[in-house]
Amino acid sequence: MGSVDIALNVIIVGAGFGGLAAAIECRERGMNVVIIERYSDSNSAGDIIDFFPNGGKIVKRWEGGNVGKELHEIGADKIDVMELRKFDGTLISNIPWAINQEHRDTTYAGHRGNLHGCFFRCVQRLGATIVLGQSVKEYMEKDDAAGVRLADGQEFWGDLVVAADGGRSIARQQVLGLGDEKEGSGWAIFRTFFDSTEKQRSHPDLKEFMRTEKDNVRVWMSDHLSMLAYSWNNAEQVAWVLMHPDDNDIPESWSLGAAKEDMLPWIKEFTSPEAQALFEITPVGRTIDFKLVYRPPLEKWTSKNGRIILIGDAAHCNLPTAGQGGSQAIEDALTLAYCLQHCNRDVPLATEITQRIRYHRSNEVHKSGKLTRDSFHKVSWDEIMQDPKRWGQKRFPHLRPHDALETVSSQFEVIKQEIESGKNGSLDEVAMPLPPGGIFMTGDH
Ligand SMILES: Cc1cc2nc3c(=O)[nH]c(=O)nc-3n(C[C@H](O)[C@H](O)[C@H](O)COP(=O)(O)OP(=O)(O)OC[C@H]3O[C@@H](n4cnc5c(N)ncnc54)[C@H](O)[C@@H]3O)c2cc1C
Structure with missing residues (x-):
């Protein structure tokens, strides 16, 4: 890929998918x-995560394709369709998982901890310095450098700092001067992942869901709830998530345990024998309750001097219903690294071009999470069953094919010239516009 003349020193806060992708790029x-x-380690928490081709195509280029191969080996790579069903099991629509072979090759799904480990090992092989078990407490910036201070007082300085510190980012407040604006409390998601036993796999109501020749994805919808389930790797790995109203206003945490009996009021709405059986075989103690919080898009992602930039969930905290948290973080990472490589050490220029390229696209995806979350609410089943395909697309819209590398390589000089010729204003005004027809394959988003 070529290298910059005097290597830039990049400090990245957060080794989630966004931070690791930035490190790799x-x-x-x-x-x-x-x-x-x-x-203190490559965190194995979480359940299921997907990367769609807009992110997957970037991953596939890493280390000559080795990372992508490993992701397919350890993840779910035999999914044909996502079966969208009514709460009682009636099929609404089969939504194609991949629209073509290239789409399939660049779509990854699997246990979040396993896929994360794969990214983490790539960062290790590439020789980045990884400091684990340390919290950044303060972001700092001068005219010619940016740095962070850790809880133990240690400081790290470099040419720039990439704040990939996730949904509850402290950079938002410290770097951008914004409060933690959030809304949408009132929803949460029960989430689980477990390795299945042979006995569980032979449950009479799970023959289809646990078939081994394919990996399986089912979504059951009721009026205001949805349950999404996966089985993969010969059905030996199983995950499901159930979005439900959050009466208790729980905190945001990837480790807040949920008792099975607390789920009963919601689970009983899914009368499908398959959904009921899946709940029945779920081991006790393996389920968490994760707060669903909507944080509106930010007005900007960069610091005053342009040497600190927020990426990933820190910049645009996607709702899981967008299915794009990981992929958008990877698009940010690639775009930033390309701009840094070509900015001739003008780091503020690189971060400015990055946010101008990413702003409208990432906001559009971000907003789609809300639209898809609410898509079936207050819509009668008669209406849905009259045009099930359209409703399927509404709930799971495909992004149009997009190559972030092509975008940044064609837009870098264009935007650089716009900046140099004084095109200023809010990001809403100056950022790269969305393509005609939008970024989704349906007209609904
Ligand atoms: C433990 C965990 C489990 C998850 N499980 C799932 C899942 O099962 N399914 C799913 O779809 N999404 C899951 N996500 C979210 C998903 O990974 C992200 O939405 C997406 O990949 C974007 O990644 P990100 O790197 O921007 O943010 P994140 O993945 O949230 O990563 C942010 C990282 O920054 C670290 N960090 C935060 N603050 C500091 C600080 N001050 N100093 C140092 N480090 C800091 C965090 O520990 C974290 O590792 C999970 C996230 C986490 C952290």
Whole structure:
């Protein structure tokens, strides 16, 4: 990929998918990378995560395709369709998982911890410095450098800091001066992942869902609830998530345990024998309740001097219903690394071009999470069953094919010239516009 003349020193806060992708993209371009993460290991928490081709195509280029191959080996790569069903099991629509072979090759899904481990090992192989078990407490910026201070007082300085510190980012407040604006409390998601036993796999009502020749994805919808379930790797791995009203106003946490009996009022609405059986075989103690919080899009992603930039969930905290949290973070990472490689050490220029390229696209995806979450609410089943395909697309819209590398390589010079010729204003005004026809394959988003 070529390298910059004097390697830039990049400090990344957060080793989630966004931070790890930024580390990989920057290392592949010859920059020096230090990545700081508050967890003490490559965190294995979480259940199921998907990367769709807009992110997957970037991953597939890493290390000549090795990372993508490994993701397919450990994840779900035999999904044909996502079966969208009514709460009682009636089929609404089969939504194609991939629209063509290229789409299939660049779509990854699987256990979040396993896929995360795969990214993490790639960062290790590429030689980034990884500092684990340390929390960043303060972001700092001068005219010619940016840095962070850790809880133990240690400081790290570099040419820039990438704040990939997730949904509850402290950079938002410290770097952008914004409060933690959030809305949408009132919903949460029960989430689980477990390795299935042979006995569980032979449950009479789970023959279809646990078939081994395919990996399986089912979604059951009721009026205001949805349950999404996966089985993969010969049905030995199972995950499901159930979105439900959150009467208790629980905190945001990836480890807040939920008792099975607390789920009963919601589960009983899914009368499909398959959904009931899946709940029945779910081991006790394996389920969490995750608060669904909507944080509106930010007005900007960069600091005053342009040497700190927020990416991933820190910049645009996608709702899981958009299915794009990981992929959008990877698009940010690639775009930023490309701009840094070509900015001739003008870091503020690189971060400015990055946010101008990413702003409208990422906001559009971000907003879609809300639209898809609410798509079946207050719509009669008669109406849905009259045009099930359209409703399926509304709930799970495909993004139009998009190559973030092509975009940044064709737009870098254009936007650089716009900046140099004084095109200023809010990001809403100056950022790269969306393509005609929008970014989704249906007209509904
Ligand atoms: C533990 C965990 C489990 C998850 N499980 C799922 C899942 O099952 N399914 C799903 O769709 N999505 C899951 N997500 C969210 C998903 O990974 C993200 O939405 C998406 O990949 C975008 O990634 P990100 O890197 O921007 O943010 P995140 O994945 O949230 O990563 C942010 C990272 O920054 C670290 N961090 C935060 N603050 C500091 C600080 N001050 N100092 C140092 N480090 C800091 C966090 O520990 C975290 O590792 C999970 C996230 C986490 C953190």
